[in-house]
Amino acid sequence: MIQKSTTLTIDGAEVAFTEGETLYEVAQRARRPIPTLCYDPRLEPFGSCRLCVVQVEGVRNPVASCTTPAAAGMVVHTSTEAIEHHRTTLLELVVSENRQVDVDPLRGYASQELTTLVDRYQARTGRFAGAQSGTSHSEDDNPFILRDYDLCISCNRCVRVCAEREGDYAIAAGGRGFQKQITTEFDSILKDSSCTFCGQCVQTCPTGALADKKALRAADIEEPIEKTRSVCPYCGVGCAVDLMTKGEQLVGIQPAMDGPANEGALCVKGQFAFDFVQHRDRLKQPLVRGVDGQLHETDWDTALDRAAEGFRQVADKHGRHAIYGVASGRTPSEADYCMQKFIRRGYGTHYIDNCSRA
Amino acid sequence: MALAYRLLHMLKPNQTEASTAELIAHWQEKPAPLLGLLHALHDRDGYLSDESLRAVSEGLPIPLADLYATVTFYHHFARTPPGQRAPRVCTGPICSQRGARDVLHALDDAREMPCAGRCDHPSPVLVGQQVFTAASDATLTPIPSPLPPINPSAYEECLFAHIRDAGRHTMAGYRASGGYRGLEKALQKTPGDLLALLEESRLAGRGGAGFPTGQKWRAVSEATGSPKFVVCNADEGEPGCFKDRALLDHDLHALIEGMILAAYATGATSGFIYLRYEYPETLDRLETALEEARSDGLLGRQIGGKDFHFDLCIRRGAGAYICGEEGSLLNSLEGKHPYPRNRPPFPVTHGFNDCPTAVNNVETLAAVGPIVARGAEWYRNLGLGENAGTKLISLSGDVRRPGNYEVPLGLPLQTLLNDWAGGPLPGRQIQAVTMAGLSGGFLAEKDLEVTLDDPSIRACGSFLGAGGIMVFDDRRDMVDVAAQAMHFFADESCGKCFPCRIGTQRLSERLSGTDGPSAWTDWQSEVEDIGSAMASTSACGLGVAAPHITQSLLKYFPSQIQRHLANQQDLP
Ligand SMILES: Cc1cc2nc3c(=O)[nH]c(=O)nc-3n(C[C@H](O)[C@H](O)[C@H](O)COP(=O)(O)O)c2cc1C
Ligand code: SF4
Ligand code: SF4
Ligand code: SF4
Ligand code: FES
Numbered sequence: 001m002i003q004k005s006t007t008l009t010i011d012g013a014e015v016a017f018t019e020g021e022t023l024y025e026v027a028q029r030a031r032r033p034i035p036t037l038c039y040d041p042r043l044e045p046f047g048s049c050r051l052c053v054v055q056v057e058g059v060r061n062p063v064a065s066c067t068t069p070a071a072a073g074m075v076v077h078t079s080t081e082a083i084e085h086h087r088t089t090l091l092e093l094v095v096s097e098n099r100q101v102d103v104d105p106l107r108g109y110a111s112q113e114l115t116t117l118v119d120r121y122q123a124r125t126g127r128f129a130g131a132q133s134g135t136s137h138s139e140d141d142n143p144f145i146l147r148d149y150d151l152c153i154s155c156n157r158c159v160r161v162c163a164e165r166e167g168d169y170a171i172a173a174g175g176r177g178f179q180k181q182i183t184t185e186f187d188s189i190l191k192d193s194s195c196t197f198c199g200q201c202v203q204t205c206p207t208g209a210l211a212d213k214k215a216l217r218a219a220d221i222e223e224p225i226e227k228t229r230s231v232c233p234y235c236g237v238g239c240a241v242d243l244m245t246k247g248e249q250l251v252g253i254q255p256a257m258d259g260p261a262n263e264g265a266l267c268v269k270g271q272f273a274f275d276f277v278q279h280r281d282r283l284k285q286p287l288v289r290g291v292d293g294q295l296h297e298t299d300w301d302t303a304l305d306r307a308a309e310g311f312r313q314v315a316d317k318h319g320r321h322a323i324y325g326v327a328s329g330r331t332p333s334e335a336d337y338c339m340q341k342f343i344r345r346g347y348g349t350h351y352i353d354n355c356s357r358a
Numbered sequence: 359m360a361l362a363y364r365l366l367h368m369l370k371p372n373q374t375e376a377s378t379a380e381l382i383a384h385w386q387e388k389p390a391p392l393l394g395l396l397h398a399l400h401d402r403d404g405y406l407s408d409e410s411l412r413a414v415s416e417g418l419p420i421p422l423a424d425l426y427a428t429v430t431f432y433h434h435f436a437r438t439p440p441g442q443r444a445p446r447v448c449t450g451p452i453c454s455q456r457g458a459r460d461v462l463h464a465l466d467d468a469r470e471m472p473c474a475g476r477c478d479h480p481s482p483v484l485v486g487q488q489v490f491t492a493a494s495d496a497t498l499t500p501i502p503s504p505l506p507p508i509n510p511s512a513y514e515e516c517l518f519a520h521i522r523d524a525g526r527h528t529m530a531g532y533r534a535s536g537g538y539r540g541l542e543k544a545l546q547k548t549p550g551d552l553l554a555l556l557e558e559s560r561l562a563g564r565g566g567a568g569f570p571t572g573q574k575w576r577a578v579s580e581a582t583g584s585p586k587f588v589v590c591n592a593d594e595g596e597p598g599c600f601k602d603r604a605l606l607d608h609d610l611h612a613l614i615e616g617m618i619l620a621a622y623a624t625g626a627t628s629g630f631i632y633l634r635y636e637y638p639e640t641l642d643r644l645e646t647a648l649e650e651a652r653s654d655g656l657l658g659r660q661i662g663g664k665d666f667h668f669d670l671c672i673r674r675g676a677g678a679y680i681c682g683e684e685g686s687l688l689n690s691l692e693g694k695h696p697y698p699r700n701r702p703p704f705p706v707t708h709g710f711n712d713c714p715t716a717v718n719n720v721e722t723l724a725a726v727g728p729i730v731a732r733g734a735e736w737y738r739n740l741g742l743g744e745n746a747g748t749k750l751i752s753l754s755g756d757v758r759r760p761g762n763y764e765v766p767l768g769l770p771l772q773t774l775l776n777d778w779a780g781g782p783l784p785g786r787q788i789q790a791v792t793m794a795g796l797s798g799g800f801l802a803e804k805d806l807e808v809t810l811d812d813p814s815i816r817a818c819g820s821f822l823g824a825g826g827i828m829v830f831d832d833r834r835d836m837v838d839v840a841a842q843a844m845h846f847f848a849d850e851s852c853g854k855c856f857p858c859r860i861g862t863q864r865l866s867e868r869l870s871g872t873d874g875p876s877a878w879t880d881w882q883s884e885v886e887d888i889g890s891a892m893a894s895t896s897a898c899g900l901g902v903a904a905p906h907i908t909q910s911l912l913k914y915f916p917s918q919i920q921r922h923l924a925n926q927q928d929l930p
Binding site: 037045046047048049050051053061062064067068069082085086089090093094096097127128129130131133153154156163169170171172173174175176177178179180183184185186187193194 | 408411421422423424425426427428430431678680695700702848849850851852853854855856857859860861862863864867873874884887888890891893894895896897902
């Protein structure tokens with residue numbers, strides 16, 4: 001199908017667009033700095049924060065650019081004085097409903113979005129004092145996700161990512177109005193819900209209301225956070241991750257939003273199961289069992305000889321099909337290749353599999 | 359305790375003893391099953407238990423977290439006993455000035471409910487499936503839904519012309535005074551003829567937004583998707599509005615005729631009536647009328663012997679003002695969380711189940727039969743001056759004869775207040791009236807000279823909306839009235855968009871004095887900034903309209919606000 005391309009005017013410049021694009025998408029291409037809080041490019045536009053409103057000539061009220069389809073000939077103004085004033089008011093309102101705005105960047109990938117905007121609009125004015133919204137779930141003692149809803153601004157990004165990207169539908173927005181509260185079935189703790197602890201809600205949350213508990217263990221370490229791009233070692237999907245380190249210590253993992261296989265998604269293993277990397281129990285030397293029945297450190301040659309000897313005895317005694325190789329889900333493709341070669345050529349059997357096949 | 363006991367015995371027996379599995383099997387097969395199923399379980403047990411919700415979640419299916427969250431959205435779904443059996447007392451703007459709070463305290467387990475649409479006979483108390491009227495000593499009497507007062511003028515009525523006829527709510531009574539003649543006439547013509555006739559009549563939506571009905575139906579008829587639907591918006595949640603109630607209770611075949619005509623004009627094959635929870639007896643009356651229409655061949659297959667098939671069913675809301683907003687209503691019908699929808703697309707192309715849908719108010723639909731029967735010109739000429747047609751006005755509060763009136767559009771407000779409704783109570787003066795229920799805010803002073811039509815009212819910064827007008831005389835503290843109004847909007851905000859979710863809360867705090875600055879200039883600047891951000895950026899009409907309250911209060915009653923602020927400063 002050929003996509004019809006037409007043009008509209010944004011802040012005086014004529015911009016081409018493709019049918020189906022929203023005003024926000026067109027404006028982004030035109031490098032107009034429209035603020036957003038409820039927007040996540042991976043999700044269906046929701047239209048709750050209203051910061052992205054723009055004025056379209058001929059339309060009485062401003063429209064939300066994230067939900068409004070671009071139409072030929074529209075004349076759009078993205079930052080009139082009136083609109084900038086409303087944006088400041090909206091941010092002042094948001095600041096007024098929260099315990100705090102500055103949060104540790106360890107909390108999550110998007111956790112600085114609100115802080116950044118509030119600073120850009122100088123919206124820490126102390127206006128609009130009143131009741132605070134959101135009740136934190138301090139009783140939820142799961143080891144991964146902090147549910148600090150005192151900081152929640154009800155943008156629904158967590159709910160939407162859980163439904164649209166993860167397919168878990170574990171969380172939803174209960175109640176209404178100012179009493180709206182992110183909740184689970186029967187307001188249970190996450191462990192008793194259909195949450196799979198993939199952490200995607202944490203990473204899309206623009207306020208740090210949902211936070212990475214494991215990363216926050218390193219909150220008191222002085223050094224700055226450094227991020228190193230890598231690939232999750234656990235399974236064949238190959239999710240791209242950013243390893244967060246402070247000094248020499250691996251303190252947390254964030255998904256790469258531009259990871260080709262995962263686009264910001266991870267599962268519980270890739271997201272939270274990294275403690276083994278620097279764990280004191282981690283094996284650094286091969287061990288072999290001695291005649292005393294105990295494991296003893298040894299060198300690689302000895303260990304490999306012992307293993308080879310074991311395999312040979314089994315094959316001699318029971319035949320080549322008594323050997324069955326299962327490659328680890330954590331091995332890269334090259335190692336998988338070697339593994340199947342080893343089983344096929346070495347033992348002459350096709351009994352070879354991989355645990356991430358399921 | 360004695361009173362609660364008596365109440366229990368006044369209740370109708372539980373309608374069903376069916377098992378949860380049977381109810382699920384029954385509703386699974388129906389369109390828009392969720393609300394119907396939840397009500398069946400709620401009616402059976404008096405509340406929605408965890409087990410019921412788990413079974414519904416599996417049966418429909420719908421994710422349990424979504425279901426739980428959606429149940430918590432509605433006022434009237436109880437999760438624990440005494441649940442549905444607990445009396446709900448209207449504490450709307452009118453009832454709360456007529457002793458409703460005393461009633462609330464006198465009844466065991468009683469809970470507040472927002473305006474329940476009986477402002478012409480306060481104060482309604484809902485117990486189970488029955489509406490009672492509470493006297494000041496909290497004795498409850500079942501009182502039928504009041505009829506409109508006799509037409510006090512020489513102007514011809516359209517909608518109320520026969521509503522006071524005995525037996526009008528039955529098929530025989532309706533036919534006796536010319537009912538279904540419009541439908542017969544329309545079926546002789548093409549749907550295109552009907553669309554043209556409606557456009558000529560200049561009938562516009564009576565639910566609040568005033569969109570031309572002919573144009574809306576044409577858009578549905580020309581939309582490519584199928585099947586098509588007609589949805590009657592009978593949610594009537596706007597405080598001070600009770601005109602749909604009168605039609606629904608006393609002239610319900612007019613509504614059904616209007617819906618059949620809508621289906622014929624648009625090509626719709628099924629329809630829904632979305633009825634507010636607070637009108638339980640209306641539900642029974644509607645069910646009976648639908649049966650009558652079915653057995654007369656007016657609903658079902660081959661209506662009028664033509665290749666025209668249409669049937670409709672009723673779904674009951676569960677207590678949420680926002681479900682009167684059409685996008686929210688459609689989400690509610692579909693069993694989704696009832697947030698308003700982003701527009702475009704509009705319901706005319708993407709309505710119920712994303713199919714083309716005409717959503718119309720009760721009053722709009724009920725006008726169509728008479729228009730077809732008597733002609734577009736007749737209807738247009740009912741209005742005064744440039745205005746076409748009539749509008750139902752629900753008038754309540756401090757006037758001698760509150761009630762529903764059918765006015766020609768363009769009638770001076772003062773004529774309605776003084777000549778029709780008898781004017782203020784003895785020795786009193788009218789201080790202010792609301793427009794559009796609460797959504798239009800207040801009119802006062804010289805703006806009480808408006809005529810009842812949108813151009814005139816909009817010039818004063820308000821709008822006619824669904825036609826609820828509440829009257830406040832010189833005894834009333836307008837800041838208190840405004841505070842209660844904003845409290846309503848804050849309670850009913852769906853919570854989706856930031857300006858309304860936080861804005862209604864902050865305005866409510868500032869009006870009631872529980873928070874916010876006490877210096878006048880700071881107060882004014884905060885309230886104005888919040889109001890203008892809400893009016894300009896809210897995602898739906900609730901948040902856009904709510905600041906009419908504060909804007910009009912600032913316009914007419916700045917000294918009353920200053921007095922409140924001064925009193926706050928005097929507090930220790
Ligand atoms: C907050 C809100 C509440 C509304 N409540 C109602 C209602 O109770 N009944 C109604 O008919 N329309 C209501 N409307 C208007 C509907 O969205 C819609 O415009 C109307 O049902 C269309 O019918 P009409 O064209 O016949 O007026 C409401 C709108 C808003 C924003
Ligand atoms: S928890 Fe975070 S992502 Fe979820 S609604 Fe609140 S602020 Fe938004
Ligand atoms: S284990 Fe999880 S995070 Fe890691 S690559 Fe597989 S799916 Fe991605
Ligand atoms: S304006 Fe209010 S009711 Fe409407 S979508 Fe926003 S929060 Fe919901
Ligand atoms: S980004 Fe458009 S409303 Fe939030």
